[in-house]
Amino acid sequence: MGESPRGYALDMRVTLVADPDLPTELAMRVARDLPGRLRQRLGPGLDWEVRTYTAPLAAEEQVDISAMLTAVRPQLPESGWDIGIFLTDLPRRLGLDAVSAEVSSDDRVALLSLPALGGFQLAGRTLEAVVDVIGLLLHPPTSRDRVAGEVPVIGRRVTRDAEPGRIAPDRYVMPGLRGRMRLLAGMVRANRPWRLFTSLSRALAGVFATAAFGVINDTAWQLSNALDAWRQTLIMVLSVLALAAWIIVDHELWERPGGWLPKARARLYNTVTLITITLGVLCLYAVLFVVLTGVGALVLVPGPLAGRLNHRPSVTDYLTLAWFLTSGAMVGGAFGSGLEDDGTVRKAAYGHRQRDRLAKQ
Structure with a gap:
């Protein structure tokens, strides 16, 4: 298998692990359109293979990023994946702000909380959010633009302290009243x-x-x-x-x-x-x-x-x-x-x- 200059395989294998019911339905729709959307966003240099799995995420709402990795990793296949993304209908918050995504570039794993994406056009927003986090996993933000960076679909970046030699894991939140209303609408939509x-x-x-x-x-x-x-x-x-x-x-x-x-x-x-x-x-x-x-x-x-x-x-x-x-x-x-x-x-x-x-x- 060939590799790109950044050290990633030219054939990239993306694994989507989703909660049962609505997240699984969305994961299957995303998997169908994701390769083409990734080629548009990230260029034609990579071949994308996308697989979906269903597994319930059992974790507390306020769990930190390290505990999130512990919860998500066992659901990923033992081998055969380069990027792992979990889709959950579990609402996650940082204080009162809705957490839409948690991204660990070192582990190439991310968690998307679907309720934070709102209650309308959910399939399209989920696809764009998955594309966003894949881009962040492949090209982590630099230290200069980590302070106040914002991604349109998944919101504002919140950095955490990292261990020496590791890239700090990030959370993306939808702040303020707008984010809370989107979370509420997304939870109702999930019901x-x-x-x-x-x-x-x-x-x-x-x-x-x-x-x-x-x-x-x-x-x-x-x-x-x-x-x-x-x-x-x-x-x-x-x-x-x-x-x-x-x-x-x-x-x-x-x-x-x-x-x-x-x-x-x-x-x-x-x-x-x-x-x-x-x-x-x-x-x-x-x-x-x-x-x-x-x-x-x-x-x-x-x-x-x-x-x-x-x-x-x-x-x-x-x-x-x-x-x-x-x-x-x-x-x-x-x-x-x-x-x-x-x-x-x-x-x-x-x-x-x-x-x-x-x-x-």
């Missing part, structure tokens, strides 16, 4: 709240059963016609929050600080869980609203409805009825959600996933 809708099958049954009764109930027709927009909005907000709170409490998704979980991290996990569950419930709400609008238009002929409303029903009346019935049906969904399998719902809670990882160490 994939839209999948919660499909897993709440029993809650869905309770919602539809409650709504079906309301469609044929003339009292519901009159109430929906009597309520103004702000009352309807208030009922909607309260019903969505009530179902979200019921799911969180019934399935014990709320994290309490103590032991492995400090107060700041418990607050972060609980915020992400609340947003995730609420978004999942909103998906359920939107689907039910569309279905009830169609059912109401099909079943409720204008004649009987006009007799109760004292005017010929319009499109607005059907939409208002569907709005009112959807909000009321959320209460029925709360009782159905109590019948769901805990393991299914807990996939939407960050703390439970990390607790399972630490239990397997």
Whole structure:
């Protein structure tokens, strides 16, 4: 195997090790496009071979760079790699700042924390972040530009003290409020709240059963016609929050600080869980609203409805009825959600996933 003037092999073997689920999916997409992107960025002088592996990373959020290497290295193949990169959905922070990447040039190993990349265009950002860290591993920053260097995708460099004869390992952070918002959005994205809708099958049954009764109930027709927009909005907000709170409490998704979980991290996990569950419930709400609008238009002929409303029903009346019935049906969904399998719902809670990882160490 030939070598470049810098001592690297002309055939470079990149190993991507990823957490299960979303990180593995992203790793496979990155592996497909990475060789071409690296040739564009770093030139055509190297041939790139990319392999992917799945292995859960079980490590504390605030672990330092040396402990990170200890956690990542056992997951890499014993031979046959030149650069190792781990993709994790575990949020990592330095104080309150989101850590997006940790890079050890001497060991040619890096760790990317996907939540710090945000919740949108994640595949593209992950690809660019992997290209960035590979560039940093092959061409470490000099001592002059290590003080305040910044890489657009992975953020600002934070240096650490190094042992004599070694290049100091680096962390890259997304500082300030923008970085915290990106971390929050990335964690919600990793929870994939839209999948919660499909897993709440029993809650869905309770919602539809409650709504079906309301469609044929003339009292519901009159109430929906009597309520103004702000009352309807208030009922909607309260019903969505009530179902979200019921799911969180019934399935014990709320994290309490103590032991492995400090107060700041418990607050972060609980915020992400609340947003995730609420978004999942909103998906359920939107689907039910569309279905009830169609059912109401099909079943409720204008004649009987006009007799109760004292005017010929319009499109607005059907939409208002569907709005009112959807909000009321959320209460029925709360009782159905109590019948769901805990393991299914807990996939939407960050703390439970990390607790399972630490239990397997």
